[in-house]
Amino acid sequence: MSIPEPLRQRVDDVLWVELGRIADERSSHPAATTDAIDALEHIGLLEPADAEMWRGRFAEATTPPDPMELTAEVRERLHTYLTTVMAEESRDVGAAVLSDMNEFRLLDPAEVSAWYKLLPPAEDRNVRLVQLERTVIGPAGRRRGARIVTVDLFDHGVAVRMHWARPGRDDTDRFPPLPDELEPGARPVSPLDRLRLQDDVGTVYRVLGGGGSGGGGPLNWDAPATYVRVDVFAPHVPEAARQLVVRIGESTFEIAL
Amino acid sequence: MSRDPVVYSLAEQYAAGASDHPISEQSRRNASRTLAVLEAIGVTDAETAAEWRARIERLGSDPGERALLSAGQRALARRYLATRGPQGKLGARRALMAVGALTWSDLTERREPHTLVVDRVVAAPRHAPSAIIVSSAVLYERAIGLHWYLGQESWRAMTPRLPSLVDDLGTSYLHVGGPALRAERYPWPATSVFTPAPPSAAAFIEVRWDEQPVVRVRLR
Numbered sequence: 037m038s039i040p041e042p043l044r045q046r047v048d049d050v051l052w053v054e055l056g057r058i059a060d061e062r063s064s065h066p067a068a069t070t071d072a073i074d075a076l077e078h079i080g081l082l083e084p085a086d087a088e089m090w091r092g093r094f095a096e097a098t099t100p101p102d103p104m105e106l107t108a109e110v111r112e113r114l115h116t117y118l119t120t121v122m123a124e125e126s127r128d129v130g131a132a133v134l135s136d137m138n139e140f141r142l143l144d145p146a147e148v149s150a151w152y153k154l155l156p157p158a159e160d161r162n163v164r165l166v167q168l169e170r171t172v173i174g175p176a177g178r179r180r181g182a183r184i185v186t187v188d189l190f191d192h193g194v195a196v197r198m199h200w201a202r203p204g205r206d207d208t209d210r211f212p213p214l215p216d217e218l219e220p221g222a223r224p225v226s227p228l229d230r231l232r233l234q235d236d237v238g239t240v241y242r243v244l245g246g247g248g249s250g251g252g253g254p255l256n257w258d259a260p261a262t263y264v265r266v267d268v269f270a271p272h273v274p275e276a277a278r279q280l281v282v283r284i285g286e287s288t289f290e291i292a293l
Numbered sequence: 294m295s296r297d298p299v300v301y302s303l304a305e306q307y308a309a310g311a312s313d314h315p316i317s318e319q320s321r322r323n324a325s326r327t328l329a330v331l332e333a334i335g336v337t338d339a340e341t342a343a344e345w346r347a348r349i350e351r352l353g354s355d356p357g358e359r360a361l362l363s364a365g366q367r368a369l370a371r372r373y374l375a376t377r378g379p380q381g382k383l384g385a386r387r388a389l390m391a392v393g394a395l396t397w398s399d400l401t402e403r404r405e406p407h408t409l410v411v412d413r414v415v416a417a418p419r420h421a422p423s424a425i426i427v428s429s430a431v432l433y434e435r436a437i438g439l440h441w442y443l444g445q446e447s448w449r450a451m452t453p454r455l456p457s458l459v460d461d462l463g464t465s466y467l468h469v470g471g472p473a474l475r476a477e478r479y480p481w482p483a484t485s486v487f488t489p490a491p492p493s494a495a496a497f498i499e500v501r502w503d504e505q506p507v508v509r510v511r512l513r
Binding site: 040042043045046047049050051052053054055056057059060069070071072073074075076078079080081096097101102103104106109110113114117132133136139140141142168169170171172173174176178183185186188195197199201203204205206214215216226227228229230246247249250258259260261262264266268285 | 361374377385387396398408417428470482484
């Protein structure tokens with residue numbers, strides 16, 4: 037049996053995603069996850085020996101890995117790197133790096149706590165969106181899957197709400213465009229891409245937070261999926277502003293005020 | 294393969310990136326930074342790092358390997374899935390779809406999101422902030438989404454409750470999604486989705502909280 041290289045690579049990628057899910061969730065349903073291996077072997081996309089190897093990896097992934105034993109040299113390099121991060125990067129980046137180092141078991145919890153104390157101070161994000169002054173409806177069109185639904189103008193900030201959607205593959209093997217899509221066929225943006233806000237008077241908006249929910253399954257390009265998301269920015273939109281510009285990935289939306 | 298904690302942790306991050314769907318710039322940057330650091334401090338080698346970089350890049354596009362599968366393999370995949378119980382079905386279905394052996398149209402239990410197609414968006418009139426502040430509604434083809442903000446009162450109560458909807462025709466709406474409650478600040482955005490979509494003859498919906506009217510939103 038000869039499996040074409042792109043397909044072999046895809047099978048490999050898919051199984052690494054499945055393994056990552058087990059490692060993340062420490063799955064209590066091993067049958068549900070090894071079933072991916074069985075299915076791929078059944079249709080001839082995995083050789084029996086490779087299937088066995090993957091079953092071994094999946095079994096290992098259900099238990100947490102042991103902490104790493106680092107040599108003095110690696111410890112020294114890690115210390116130098118973290119010192120640079122603490123001095124040169126923002127608190128958010130520093131925190132993400134520490135989270136990574138913890139996840140990779142390169143630092144133990146006590147070391148992570150000690151490094152956390154060296155992070156730059158947090159920006160004051162305690163802005164309260166008390167008074168909703170106006171809701172502006174976004175443009176009716178969708179670009180690369182994303183549509184800005186509304187912009188809520190508060191006395192101390194702005195909330196931008198986005199809807200992202202991807203149709204499922206139809207019986208003719210194509211993705212029919214959604215009725216409001218203005219760039220059919222263009223590569224979609226990710227619903228989790230960074231959303232940027234600007235206006236025509238040069239206000240610098242900073243992100244206060246946000247959230248979202250939805251989406252499809254990992255690596256599943258066939259099923260329809262949606263994602264709704266809201267991003268909150270400060271400061272408030274100045275009265276002199278006549279236009280807001282929202283960008284996500286390669287999509288740009290102009291919103292008249 | 295040896296039990297390499299770095300590789301298992303990379304797989305965890307990879308699975309998280311894969312669920313971005315397609316992978317976001319942020320996840321790509323994070324993964325790239327992580328690999329650079331792991332390589333620089335010497336806990337992974339250049340070959341492993343290159344392999345994972347390539348794998349992460351491949352998350353960004355539809356690989357199009359469907360064309361490489363035979364009709365026989367696709368038929369086999371459909372039959373295989375039909376024999377699985379509910380517990381085993383999920384992993385098999387996910388993998389078979391991801392390699393293109395099954396398509397969305399092959400599935401018998403298609404669950405299309407209620408909120409796939411946006412029909413139009415309407416703003417709510419300004420109203421006195423109470424437990425919730427309603428800002429707008431999205432009329433989907435098969436549902437209605439309500440955008441609202443959690444007010445001070447409900448934040449203090451610490452018991453998340455949901456708004457409800459009625460319209461002038463007496464339609465019964467079922468809450469099917471949301472809210473994304475965040476209690477650390479107020480008011481904080483939330484979204485609720487109800488089915489069905491309001492009938493075209495409906496003139497307004499009334500949003501209620503604890504059975505009390507909050508605001509009426511005109512639909513036409």
